[in-house]
Amino acid sequence: MGPFPGLLGSSLCLFCGVLGVVGLCLEASLWKEPPHSQPIGRRRLARPPLAPPPSPSPALCLSLAASLVTRPEGWVRGGAVLPLRATRSCWCFSEARAAAFDGASPPPPPPPPAMSREESSSKAVTVRDVQLLMKKKEEIEAQIQAYYEVLEDQKGVGMNEPLVDVEGYPRADVDLYQVRTARHNIICLQNDHKALMREVEEALHQLHAQDKEKHAKDEAEARAEAMSQTLPQPFAKVNAVTPGSPASLSGLQVDDEIVEFGSVNTHNFQSLQNIATVVQHSEGKPLSVTVIRGGERLHLGLTPKRWNGRGLLGCNILPLQR
Structure with a gap:
């Protein structure tokens, strides 16, 4: 065999290196920067697949910033929590957020979660507990009504009116941040209201059951006391x-x-x-x-x-x- 295996391996390595260099040269010679698409009215030409993605427009960033609701752990959009670390990746996000949130107050903190069924059933329910639950229900209903008034002030957009015009651009006649914030808070408060009503119903059932049990216990004690009182022997x-x-x-x-x-x-x-x-x-x-x-x-x-x-x-x- 002699030196033939070593010579053969060296030849193969050299051949592969030459092929790699040739491929790189061909790729560099074939790839060209495509011309940027020019706007024609409100339509844009489609870019070739090899072209880099377009930079986000200011209108898109404004729409993104207006569609976000702040939370301690990040930003909420469409029901999903986006960490602050991820939302800062957009180069124009800080300017868009500042423009969209200018002069607007942050949304109020959500109400405390309602007591779970296990916690409510572990202790005896009193009339005071039911009164506190009813007071909390009235507060939630007042907050929901206040947010509906905010939507009514914004051209009466309500909960389902679109926030873009017929051409797909964000509406300029309403405050997108206030509308989306009000809608988000209304949905959260309505969920809290439903959970609270279930808790009120369960508390009323427990209170009624406790009263019924107490009444039956009092009757049993009264009967036992009456029977325990031995009448004297008549003569x-x-x-x-x-x-x-x-x-x-x-x-x-x-x-x-x-x-x-x-x-x-x-x-x-x-x-x-x-x-x-x-x-x-x-x-x-x-x-x-x-x-x-x-x-x-x-x-x-x-x-x-x-x-x-x-x-x-x-x-x-x-x-x-x-």
Whole structure:
């Protein structure tokens, strides 16, 4: 083999180098700077594919600057956030931005985000919370109305009117920055309003559920308390009441169970003679009588006295078996 492989490789390298030089020369000789297109009225001739891209016109930069809304993290255009680093790449952007934003105040900061459902459901909702939500709703509605008034002042462009003329150029009779800013803020505020209304609805549902639960709990506690109060054991029962008698006038009724008659109660009652003795010693004097009627305790005032019938009471009382 000898030196032939090395010689062959050197020849191939030299051949490739010659081809590269020839290609570069051919490319340099064929490529020519095309003439810039000249305007014909408002139309422009199409540029060849090899021509460099045209520089952005001032009108285009003004339209771009007017279509941007400032944010701390960058500029917002068409719903997308453009970093400040990227928007500064345009050589005429700073001048266009200064011309478009001259004399205009920056848009107000967006309202704080509404409380999420998890946060609102994790704590008990009060009437004060609902009132604060309603106040926030009224503030958002006032802001939306203010931005609609801004659009109305700008030739009544509204939310959907085009901002370019029939020839595709930005309109000169309206403030593009104010219109786009107002539209953007209206859309954001409307989204906040929808989220806030969902939160208000959920808060009202929770408040109603809490009231209902509290009412049911109070009723259960009342029933439990009523059942926990043990009624005393009656020792006598009324089985007859004569109309017009002192017993009838005091409100005593048939089937009333007596738990207290003057000084006689469940603990010291022995026989009906105890009641008779109290009645004889209390003629013309009111007695405190406690009875059980329909599961409830009632207090009556009975005054033993003479009347047209027999006895001083006008009722018949029977002892109960204990």
